[in-house]
Amino acid sequence: xxxxxxxxxxxTPGARVTTQSSDLHRRIDAIHFEDINWExxxxxxxxxxxxxxxxxxxxxxxxxxxxxxxxxxxxTAAHPGFAETxxxxxxxxVVKYLANKLxxxxxxxxxxxxxxxxxxxxxxxxxxxxxxxxxxxxGYPELVKSNEASYNTQAAKHLWEVSEKLTGVHFDx
Numbered sequence: 629x630x631x632x633x634x635x636x637x638x639x640t641p642g643a644r645v646t647t648q649s650s651d652l653h654r655r656i657d658a659i660h661f662e663d664i665n666w667e668x669x670x671x672x673x674x675x676x677x678x679x680x681x682x683x684x685x686x687x688x689x690x691x692x693x694x695x696x697x698x699x700x701x702x703x704t705a706a707h708p709g710f711a712e713t714x715x716x717x718x719x720x721x722v723v724k725y726l727a728n729k730l731x732x733x734x735x736x737x738x739x740x741x742x743x744x745x746x747x748x749x750x751x752x753x754x755x756x757x758x759x760x761x762x763x764x765x766x767g768y769p770e771l772v773k774s775n776e777a778s779y780n781t782q783a784a785k786h787l788w789e790v791s792e793k794l795t796g797v798h799f800d801x
Contacts, residue, residue: 630690631797643701646746647687649756651707651764653680654775659787664794680707684756684778685787691753692781697801702753705774706745709759709766711738733759733766741769 630637630645637643655677666675684705691703712732741757748757756774761767777783792798 631792631795631799634799637701638699641700644746644751645687645690645701645703646742647683647703647705648742649683649687649705649707649774650676650680651709651758652677653684653707653778656681657775657777658780659685659783661786661790664790681775681778682787684774685780685784686791687756688754688779689781689784689788692784693799693801694753699801702751704745704748704751704753705756706741706769707756707758707764707772708738708741709733709764710762711735713738731762731765737766737768744769 637645652673656674659678659682663669664678666678687703687705693699694701694703710732711734713735737759741759745751745755745757748755756772757769758764758772759767760770760772764772
């Protein structure tokens with residue numbers, strides 16, 4: 629979607645692209661380019677974690693490209709913590725009923741980090757927002773750090789190239 633709106637983003641002073649990630653990105657330490665679409669061996673949680681790591685790699689690379697090309701825009705990201713949403717509807721009894729009731733915060737609280745990342749007046753490009761209480765599962769959004777893999781510039785550039793090839797959407801900086 630960002631690629632399809634890119635001409636408008638470039639023309640809009642102070643534009644901001646905000647991407648939803650998840651703290652579950654920490655469950656994976658690299659993008660598995662050899663089977664990026666999980667066609668050889670599918671694992672729903674690893675695939676989900678990889679997609680959220682990819683979201684962060686994209687965000688940080690997009691922000692670097694904005695800076696490199698003097699585009700008046702920033703890219704930020706957020707994670708909702710553990711929010712009680714429909715994402716867990718196929719996660720089994722323990723997650724769906726017990727963990728959601730005992731550990732999760734409301735979907736409304738889970739939406740606050742993305743809202744903050746999208747509207748924070750003093751936000752800087754490449755910032756990542758999420759809750760910090762209970763190991764990042766609950767609380768109001770604060771500035772947080774993502775895992776080391778999300779800052780891998782070589783992986784980000786490679787993912788960018790692969791993504792453009794797979795989607796057919798190219799960014800004209």
